Amino acid sequence: GQSLEQPSEVTAVEGAIVQINCTYQTSGFYGLSWYQQHDGGAPTFLSYNALDGLEETGRFSSFLSRSDSYGYLLLQELQMKDSASYFCAVGSGYSTLTFGKGTMLLVSP
Amino acid sequence: DAGVIQSPRHEVTEMGQEVTLRCKPISGHDYLFWYRQTMMRGLELLIYFNNNVPIDDSGMPEDRFSAKMPNASFSTLKIQPSEPRDSAVYFCASRTTGAGQPQHFGDGTRLSIL
Numbered sequence: 001g002q003s004l005e006q007p008s009e010v011t012a013v014e015g016a017i018v019q020i021n022c023t024y025q026t027s028g029f030y031g032l033s034w035y036q037q038h039d040g041g042a043p044t045f046l047s048y049n050a051l052d053g054l055e056e057t058g059r060f061s062s063f064l065s066r067s068d069s070y071g072y073l074l075l076q077e078l079q080m081k082d083s084a085s086y087f088c089a090v091g092s093g094y095s096t097l098t099f100g101k102g103t104m105l106l107v108s109p
Numbered sequence: 110d111a112g113v114i115q116s117p118r119h120e121v122t123e124m125g126q127e128v129t130l131r132c133k134p135i136s137g138h139d140y141l142f143w144y145r146q147t148m149m150r151g152l153e154l155l156i157y158f159n160n161n162v163p164i165d166d167s168g169m170p171e172d173r174f175s176a177k178m179p180n181a182s183f184s185t186l187k188i189q190p191s192e193p194r195d196s197a198v199y200f201c202a203s204r205t206t207g208a209g210q211p212q213h214f215g216d217g218t219r220l221s222i223l
């Protein structure tokens with residue numbers, strides 16, 4: 001089976017940098033993804049890592065270390081609109097994802 | 110382009126009633142997923158289809174739950190009879206074939222069973 005661990009809540013101030021960690025256990029690895037979900041909204045895709053290293057997309061970056069079964073999402077230049085829940089998800093098969101419980105990010109002025 | 114469309118957005122009904130949730134995936138996507146989200150259990154995969162064929166329904170909690178995909182542009186998730194513990198947000202998502210292709214989620218159906 002698959003299991004993922006991520007912090008339940010992270011707080012930061014506008015303009016700061018925050019890192020959300022994710023560790024996983026899986027019998028087969030098909031990549032690590034990150035999704036954002038605003039309160040009352042739908043999860044939306046942020047990034048995908050299949051290989052070790054850093055992927056950068058604007059203010060957001062995602063990192064993967066397969067040997068450590070570990071990844072993180074890095075958010076820079078935080079804005080109030082970044083307040084949301086962030087989910088890491090591991091590919092649990094070629095087509096499916098298993099999601100973590102999510103990290104609620106609270107950005108304050 | 111239209112995203113994944115779900116209906117209804119909200120549903121409130123009494124225990125024992127039949128509930129039908131509907132989903133229209135993004136055109137051209139050949140995978141469709143049904144999820145349930147609760148505070149306690151997070152986002153759980155219930156069932157998924159590939160080219161309209163159910164592939165894995167091991168996440169469906171009980172026989173009271175059933176899902177169909179009669180064609181590439183429509184799927185339903187049915188609960189009969191409904192129970193208060195079925196109260197949750199139900200999401201439909203679709204994606205295209207290919208490693209790392211993202212899942213695109215609908216806005217969800219917020220279901221309350223009284």
